Amino acid sequence: MRFALQVIGLGAAVYKAARIGANELQALSRLSSVVPDTLLLETPVQLKAATVSAQVLKGVLASGQLGLKPFMNAIENSLTYDKCLQLQGAERASCQLDKALANVGSMLAQQVEGRVATELDPRLAHDKDALVARARGILALYQEMGVPPSKLIFRVPATWAGIQAAAALEAEGTATQVFHIYSLIQGIAAAQAGVSVIQPNVGRTRDWYNKHPGVIRDPHGPREDSGFASRVDPGLQLVRRLYGYVNARHPKTQVMASGIRTKDDALALAGCDYLVLSARVMADLEASPTLQGYNSGLKATASADEDEGVPRALAPDTLGDDDDVAPLGAVTEEAFNDGLGLAGRELLDQGVAGMVADIRGVLPYFEQMAVSAE
Numbered sequence: 001m002r003f004a005l006q007v008i009g010l011g012a013a014v015y016k017a018a019r020i021g022a023n024e025l026q027a028l029s030r031l032s033s034v035v036p037d038t039l040l041l042e043t044p045v046q047l048k049a050a051t052v053s054a055q056v057l058k059g060v061l062a063s064g065q066l067g068l069k070p071f072m073n074a075i076e077n078s079l080t081y082d083k084c085l086q087l088q089g090a091e092r093a094s095c096q097l098d099k100a101l102a103n104v105g106s107m108l109a110q111q112v113e114g115r116v117a118t119e120l121d122p123r124l125a126h127d128k129d130a131l132v133a134r135a136r137g138i139l140a141l142y143q144e145m146g147v148p149p150s151k152l153i154f155r156v157p158a159t160w161a162g163i164q165a166a167a168a169l170e171a172e173g174t175a176t177q178v179f180h181i182y183s184l185i186q187g188i189a190a191a192q193a194g195v196s197v198i199q200p201n202v203g204r205t206r207d208w209y210n211k212h213p214g215v216i217r218d219p220h221g222p223r224e225d226s227g228f229a230s231r232v233d234p235g236l237q238l239v240r241r242l243y244g245y246v247n248a249r250h251p252k253t254q255v256m257a258s259g260i261r262t263k264d265d266a267l268a269l270a271g272c273d274y275l276v277l278s279a280r281v282m283a284d285l286e287a288s289p290t291l292q293g294y295n296s297g298l299k300a301t302a303s304a305d306e307d308e309g310v311p312r313a314l315a316p317d318t319l320g321d322d323d324d325v326a327p328l329g330a331v332t333e334e335a336f337n338d339g340l341g342l343a344g345r346e347l348l349d350q351g352v353a354g355m356v357a358d359i360r361g362v363l364p365y366f367e368q369m370a371v372s373a374e
Contacts, residue, residue: 022289022290022309023285023286023287023288023289023290024263024267024285024286024288024289024290024309024310025285025286025288026286026309027290027309027310028266028267028270028275028309028310031270031271031310031312032269032270032271032272032273032274032275033273033274033275034274034275034277034282035256035274035275035276035277036276036277036279036282037258037276037277037278037279050108050111050112050116050117051116051117051118051119051155052101052104052105052116052118052119053101053118053155053355053358054097054119054355054358054359054361054362055355055358056104057075057097057104057362057365058358058361058362060072060075060104061075061362061365070107071104071107074100074103074104074106074107075100075104075365075369076369078096078097078099078100078103078366079096079366079369081095081096081099083095084096084099093363093367094121096366097121097359097362097363097366098121098137098138098141099141100366101118101119101138102118102138102141102142102145102147103145105142105147105152106142106146106147109142109147109151109152114151115151115152115153115175116147116151116152116153117152117153117155118153118154118155119154119155119355120134120135120138120154120155120156121134121359122352122355122359123356123359125157125159125161125162125352125355126159126160126161126162127161128161128162128165128168129165131156131161131162131165132165132169135154135165135169138154139152139174149174152174152175153176153177153196153197154166154169154174154175154176154177155176155177155178155179156176156177156178156179157178157179157180157352157355158178158179158180158181158186158187158189158190158198158348159348159352160189160333160336160337162178163186163189163190163193163195163336164193166178166193166195167194167195170193170195171194175196175197176195176196176197177195177196177197177198177199177256178190178193178197178198178199179199179201179258180199180201180347180348180351180352181198181199181200181201181242182200182201182204182205182208182238182343182344182347182348182351183238183340183341183343183344184238184241184245184325184339185331185335185336185338185339185344186198186336186340186344186348187200187238187242187245187246187255188242188245188325188328188331189331189336190253191242191245191246191249191250191253192250192330192331194250194252194253195253196252196253196254197253197254197255197256197273197274198242198253198254198255199255199257199258199276200235200238200239200242200255200257200258201235201258201259201347202235202239202257202258202259202260202261202265202269203235203258203259203261203265204235204259204347204351205234205235205238205259205343205347206233206234206235206236206259208234208346208347209343212343215343233268234343235259235265236265236268236269239255239257239269239272239314240269240314241325242255242325243255243272243273244316244325245325248316249327254273254274255272255273255274256272256273256274256275256276257269257272257274257275257276259276260275260277260278261278261281262284263281263284263288265281266281266285267285267310267311267313269313269314270310270311270312270313270314271312271313271314272314290309290310291309
């Protein structure tokens with residue numbers, strides 16, 4: 001079973017490009033931190049950081065791979081944690097789930113240079129106070145095992161309550177990553193909240209518009225209902241506009257683009273802070289040579305694009321008028337709900353529902369292990 005261990009890499013790029021004959025993957029990694037989305041045991045690169053979530057726990061529990069046995073043991077050990085055993089029913093199960101996340105996360109923290117991202121329970125996605133309390137509780141579990149806050153970042157879905165929870169955690173010095181972003185207003189609200197990383201999704205945003213051809217893709221473009229087909233890619237445009245906005249107005253916040261389906265998608269976002277790439281996309285990039293490092297002898301100097309190997313698509317000084325977003329005042333809850341739009345609302349609800357399904361999918365494993373332990 002495939003499960004994602006996302007490399008966040010809050011620091012240097014995962015791949016270090018050679019200056020001689022670089023391929024597109026190496027060249028791209030000079031412009032963006034490349035984030036492999038792959039199985040832990042199959043990643044071709046040294047991990048910089050990792051994500052632990054219900055999906056990851058489920059993948060470990062369902063896998064028969066010998067190399068995952070230490071992680072299996074870490075999950076099983078959560079069943080005997082004394083503070084959880086003092087609770088009953090759903091509270092005990094939630095406590096054991098958090099302990100399992102922290103146990104696995106603490107192991108990953110010893111293996112990676114950067115941060116371990118821990119996903120908060122999505123069943124609390126619309127409860128700010130519960131999300132903050134949950135993050136504090138997991139932080140305490142990590143501290144019991146000697147993992148400092150500087151090694152951690154908490155993943156929160158981009159609901160209004162989730163963003164407010166992220167703001168509260170950032171104010172306490174706890175780094176947050178807001179994901180399931182499908183609209184400008186989500187990313188802007190998160191940046192205003194001071195989150196460390198925002199994660200728009202290219203592929204899911206594009207898919208939604210492809211399934212709803214009657215919806216205007218670009219309100220600033222030609223009238224699509226007059227027979228002009230828009231060539232705007234809503235997923236790529238979302239990343240470009242958020243990148244421009246946060247660089248101009250909230251430089252603390254970094255942008256991680258996910259849902260990148262093809263090599264062309266990746267190259268279209270070269271220069272974004274982080275790019276989450278599948279093994280297939282990385283292989284396609286790795287198989288494509290560039291002119292970086294080569295000198296034909298016909299030119300005394302190389303162009304900037306040749307020097308970097310691939311064109312830099314995103315940089316604060318290269319964004320056009322179409323990528324610019326007018327400055328907004330403080331985003332209110334009403335403005336947030338209005339700005340989500342149909343696409344943002346549907347995709348956010350689907351994303352949270354998928355995470356809840358992951359939680360419900362992993363809880364039976366805990367119940368079975370608890371029975372076996374008795």
